[in-house]
Amino acid sequence: MKNTAIMLLSCRDSKGIVAAVTAFIYQNNGNIVTADQYTDFDDGMFFMRIEWELDGFRFTPDEIKNGAFSEIAEKFAIDYRLYFSEQKPNMAIFVSTQDHCLLEVLWRNSQNEFKGNVSCIISNHKGLKKVAENFKIPFYHVEKTLENKAEAEARELEILQEHDVTLVVLAKYMQILSNRFTDVYANRIINIHHSFLPAFEGARPYHRAHERGVKLIGATVHYVNQDLDRGPIIDQAVMRVSHKDVVADFIRKGRDLERLLLVRGIALHLDHRLLAYKNRTILFE
Amino acid sequence: MKNTAIMLLSCRDSKGIVAAVTAFIYQNNGNIVTADQYTDFDDGMFFMRIEWELDGFRFTPDEIKNGAFSEIAEKFAIDYRLYFSEQKPNMAIFVSTQDHCLLEVLWRNSQNEFKGNVSCIISNHKGLKKVAENFKIPFYHVEKTLENKAEAEARELEILQEHDVTLVVLAKYMQILSNRFTDVYANRIINIHHSFLPAFEGARPYHRAHERGVKLIGATVHYVNQDLDRGPIIDQAVMRVSHKDVVADFIRKGRDLERLLLVRGIALHLDHRLLAYKNRTILFE
Amino acid sequence: MKNTAIMLLSCRDSKGIVAAVTAFIYQNNGNIVTADQYTDFDDGMFFMRIEWELDGFRFTPDEIKNGAFSEIAEKFAIDYRLYFSEQKPNMAIFVSTQDHCLLEVLWRNSQNEFKGNVSCIISNHKGLKKVAENFKIPFYHVEKTLENKAEAEARELEILQEHDVTLVVLAKYMQILSNRFTDVYANRIINIHHSFLPAFEGARPYHRAHERGVKLIGATVHYVNQDLDRGPIIDQAVMRVSHKDVVADFIRKGRDLERLLLVRGIALHLDHRLLAYKNRTILFE
């Protein structure tokens, strides 16, 4: 794979944006690999993901970041983020006691399936330490009680900083993060919820789904914001259940939904294919 | 197809039920075509669907109904319903202005796909009268206002009685039925709701799904009881949507979910494959 | 909906194509509505679908067609096709005796779901004439025998010309078209095949699927070329079957796959979202 730059843009829609952005790349000797755009006509907003090869491009990554694009950005009031394929972001996995999502993430990580690396695992329990060791990933046990929550989160943020983490993955963490924490990592915390949101927000969704007599169970991978289970949805999936399934069957079957959907969300985020806008996500597939 | 009897049974679980029921059929010269059973171990309840050929069977349908099975039924306190494949039940379709579900039901009916017949169409609008005429099905326009609801329902029940209707299908009827009505047809009214229940109960589910930014839209076919949108779920289905879809796209895409799911629910009911227990359905597939 | 131009482009990949195309639109006062591109890196080929508003655009549709874009097209050796949203193409439906696909297409047509119109129905049988009349679409009975095939096709091509047809839809037509015919409508004939191609090419796919004991049945919507059942695949879908299903069940269940998939293929084609390249389709979704 060649080294590329990926830009995610959003701005008010107006004529000439695509022409300006593509001209900037072309005139500076860049070769566009992919470009995808979306216009929200109701809101008059324009969104774009564009990727181009840096080999032969006039500007270095630093120069792009520090101004080469600024004239166009100012002209159209573009809000943009810039990534470089050679700079693989670090992610941290938060876990509690369940291992299925963690194992799935670690196996994908070991296969180099992600455009990023798992740099640490943080848990409020010690049970999954052995798994971390098998995969040779640093494991931090940060105990959490009702009393020490602020301190514990401060410690967690410290660890994230040490590891230069830009994506936090809640792999069945089962703990609510404070606004202080979620604000630091706005749209950079991915959670897997074991229901088809907005059905069964909150605790024990499989139990409530069973009680309601649903015929499909679901899972939702989403960004976490201040409203629990109400952040922008990245993707959803469902699986058939029957009257024969008891709650334990829902839980067992749901595990497959959860782990596959979680890694899908992570992969999309790390490939810079997601843009959160209002309370939804734009997915450049 | 040979003429068969179909029995749906439910009772408290105990040893010997299956042996007793199958012995009753065998000893009276019946040939079992299919048998399916389910035990709810939490509640200690037993459910069964059994079908046997009537050709050569010692008892006539009337004799079975009027007592041949009564000894066994009393011994195990079995609650049972008995159907005969030659007696095709009549159904009524309630519609408002949307035609897609009605057309789907009428087309299947014309193909003899149902083990039952559409005997009339009732609508609070006149718009779909032409469709009814094309398919040669009696059409009744029963206007409904806030004021005349009780009278209108009385008229509807009268029509249903005239046509000997045992299944009411709400094909996007968009009107709430009174408890008086739903009690008469308990677990014999099938509705199609355009969301993945219990998400988006009530009005305008596609609008609310769009606002929430879901990635899958759903539909639910269910029995109607006194609690709107909370009756036993028969089946559910979902379809992928993207950020590019506006509400009108949700509505358009959802139509395919709705009509296919509705006819599936009707077919299962008419084949006596559904047993409502508590707030869920047991499906003998 | 505003009037737009849609261009489908393909050419050898090189720097500057996107910049040139978008600059052409921008500098002539066009507003890009959507743009999607794909590069086949193995073959070094570039493909694009771009749509822009014609309101305020410097050139009329005729001027675009007759030269405004020619300089760029020549520079990059672009093979392009140009469509205008106000010019709705005509399609013809070829049917034999089965009605489910025809009804689906006609219902969608009556709902204005297609960006095109059904202008005539051609059949080698008379059975579906009544359906055509209900929907007020001209119906042509063109008998086909082993002996008269060439003549019959000549008559069909004549009818297509009279109706200015640019898309031929084989809605369970069950007849093989000659190369002479398929060459005239290359990549403009859409067929629905009742198997998951390339499994069960040819006749009686459901029978063979049943014999093989498959657990999923499929359908394939594809362009028809000289090799029967081997044209570029547009889309595919599957449905679960069980050991309980006999061939008649496969056929009945398969009908839902077939009709929904066929209309999806038609809709994508009429929205100019498909580009056939080699033996596959590029889908700009």
Next chain:
Amino acid sequence: MKNTAIMLLSCRDSKGIVAAVTAFIYQNNGNIVTADQYTDFDDGMFFMRIEWELDGFRFTPDEIKNGAFSEIAEKFAIDYRLYFSEQKPNMAIFVSTQDHCLLEVLWRNSQNEFKGNVSCIISNHKGLKKVAENFKIPFYHVEKTLENKAEAEARELEILQEHDVTLVVLAKYMQILSNRFTDVYANRIINIHHSFLPAFEGARPYHRAHERGVKLIGATVHYVNQDLDRGPIIDQAVMRVSHKDVVADFIRKGRDLERLLLVRGIALHLDHRLLAYKNRTILFE
């Protein structure tokens, strides 16, 4: 879970089988947990799976095996197999170099999700030895060349015997077994094939699927018999692909299909829910 007996029966269809079998269980004080049956009316064959609690049952497992049921079996010429939930069968996993299926099976095994145990791993390569050690499962490296195939298989059969293996799982083994081997384990070898059979039988299915331009890729879990890739299909699954996916994407995406489908096949087999008849499987779900 209570200890239960599970019986899989097949015989020519005739009146009284179900009554006889259920009476046998009831009269000997057994409590039927589940019963499922299927009649193939074309062939006049009857199939049944019945499970009952052994607690309080008059006969011991040995007595059932050695004759208690023989009178009924003879009367109806029933071919039956009998299993006991407390006797967990042993399985062997055959692998080559790919680890995804192996990891999935071992993780499920470690979660006690199977009604059976992985007792050994056999491989023609040494690469996955470490994985076996992590999960504490004996690993045997049996090299295979064109020359030593007979000897190698003899050694493999020896290992299987040592471990009392009754189910052989080919987890991407990529080697063809001889008839001698498959005959020993008829309908007890499960393979995962990376295509939607019968499409792309044989080698490199993803490459050929890509070349054909399919829009869905598939996988098939099946019993292995003498005809490669033509044994009774247990289950199949598919996944959407697009024109953007290169062969490597097919392979990567397909891994998820393969591993989930393989463990589903294993679980169904170990729960005695599969009956191979002719070239298909009857699934008692």
